[in-house]
Amino acid sequence: MQPPPHVAIPPAITSPYLKALSQDELDVFLEETTADECGMDLLFLPRANEKLLQSFYSANEAPAYTVVFAETPYAELAQVSPWFFEVNTRHYFWHEVREAGLPWGALLVGKADEATAIGHWRSLLNVLMPDDTISHFRFYSPTVLFHVANACARHELAWLCGPNSHLVLPMPEDGQKPWVLVANPLLPESSAANIAASYTVKKQVWWHVTEEQLAPFKEKSDALLVRNLSVWLWRAYPAEARIVHGQEGDLRAFVEKYLPSMDAWGFQSVQQKQRCAVALLLLAAGGKPAAKAREILAWAAENPERALHHLEQLAGNQKGG
Numbered sequence: 001m002q003p004p005p006h007v008a009i010p011p012a013i014t015s016p017y018l019k020a021l022s023q024d025e026l027d028v029f030l031e032e033t034t035a036d037e038c039g040m041d042l043l044f045l046p047r048a049n050e051k052l053l054q055s056f057y058s059a060n061e062a063p064a065y066t067v068v069f070a071e072t073p074y075a076e077l078a079q080v081s082p083w084f085f086e087v088n089t090r091h092y093f094w095h096e097v098r099e100a101g102l103p104w105g106a107l108l109v110g111k112a113d114e115a116t117a118i119g120h121w122r123s124l125l126n127v128l129m130p131d132d133t134i135s136h137f138r139f140y141s142p143t144v145l146f147h148v149a150n151a152c153a154r155h156e157l158a159w160l161c162g163p164n165s166h167l168v169l170p171m172p173e174d175g176q177k178p179w180v181l182v183a184n185p186l187l188p189e190s191s192a193a194n195i196a197a198s199y200t201v202k203k204q205v206w207w208h209v210t211e212e213q214l215a216p217f218k219e220k221s222d223a224l225l226v227r228n229l230s231v232w233l234w235r236a237y238p239a240e241a242r243i244v245h246g247q248e249g250d251l252r253a254f255v256e257k258y259l260p261s262m263d264a265w266g267f268q269s270v271q272q273k274q275r276c277a278v279a280l281l282l283l284a285a286g287g288k289p290a291a292k293a294r295e296i297l298a299w300a301a302e303n304p305e306r307a308l309h310h311l312e313q314l315a316g317n318q319k320g321g
Contacts (some may be wrong), residue, residue, distance in 0.1 A: 003028060005118065012088070014150055015149065017149075017182060018149060018180055019294065020171075020179070021134050021181050023156070025099075026179045028088075029147065030109075038110055038165060039088075042084070042105060042107060043082050043107075043121065044083045044105045048103065048153050049104065053098060056093055065083040065084060066085065066114070068084055068118065083103055103172065104170060105140055106145060110184075110196055111163075120199070121162075123202045124137050125137060127205065127208070127210075128207065128208065128211050133270075142171060143181075144217075146169050148209075149190045151210070157184070161195075165184050167182040168182070176296060222260075229255050229277050230296065233281055236269075237278065237281060237285075241281065243284075247284065255277055258277065266303070267304050279293075279312050280293070282315035296311050
């Protein structure tokens with residue numbers, strides 16, 4: 001039975017290192033870990049909610065914060081950056097975000113000093129995608145961080161946690177257990193102090209996103225790719241796009257029809273899929289038999305770049321003649 005459209009579905013936890021917590025369970029966990037002298041830091045999204053932002057400034061004890069994007073290639077986007085600052089269970093703002101029921105960022109628990117802790121997250125702002133292109137990683141979104149952590153192998157999750165012993169993510173989709181606790185897999189064999197002491201901030205782009213970590217975002221990313229490719233094809237090939245638009249009833253439907261097949265054909269990167277979409281557009285607009293294209297695509301997985309080259313040659317001939 002499907003839930004009504006307005007009911008949010010709690011995320012499914014599959015990793016043994018992640019655990020859903022109730023509000024009371026979170027309080028007990030923080031009491032135990034802070035008693036062990038672990039510190040608490042917030043990665044806070046100031047634009048998550050205007051009321052929370054006003055609350056941040058509402059008392060004289062507003063903490064000094066560090067802009068995560070500062071001193072990084074994203075410094076010019078400081079106005080949309082998450083903030084990093086220390087809190088504790090008695091701090092007024094911790095109680096505000098604890099009760100907010102909003103995806104405001106993440107709570108970081110451990111014994112890392114500020115420079116090390118913030119250096120770790122800054123080193124994750126750019127990551128390598130499966131096709132080795134560099135992309136921005138929105139780790140400060142608790143939903144993004146949850147799905148990536150949930151898909152990590154043990155060693156990958158240890159890398160992701162870095163100098164932190166635990167991450168706590170607000171996941172308001174589940175009213176009964178609105179928190180997800182992410183434990184560094186190095187525990188309990190190592191202590192929070194040893195994890196922090198042995199960590200070194202990496203200076204280069206180092207995190208390699210896997211297909212498994214991307215899988216939860218595939219539906220959304222595919223929809224965005226269909227839209228972007230459709231807009232680009234209209235702009236770059238307006239005559240051919242108009243022909244195919246008339247044939248298919250909608251150019252976007254044409255792109256959407258072929259996108260799932262592109263993965264099977266072995267075209268993984270956005271650039272490869274864009275080139276494939278152009279070739280298919282030109283072939284369809286030319287109105288020529290597609291048997292040769294099917295023959296090329298049948299062995300494309302063996303050598304995607306070579307297949308694309310042949311497909312582009314075929315599309316060029318069709319367009320020209």
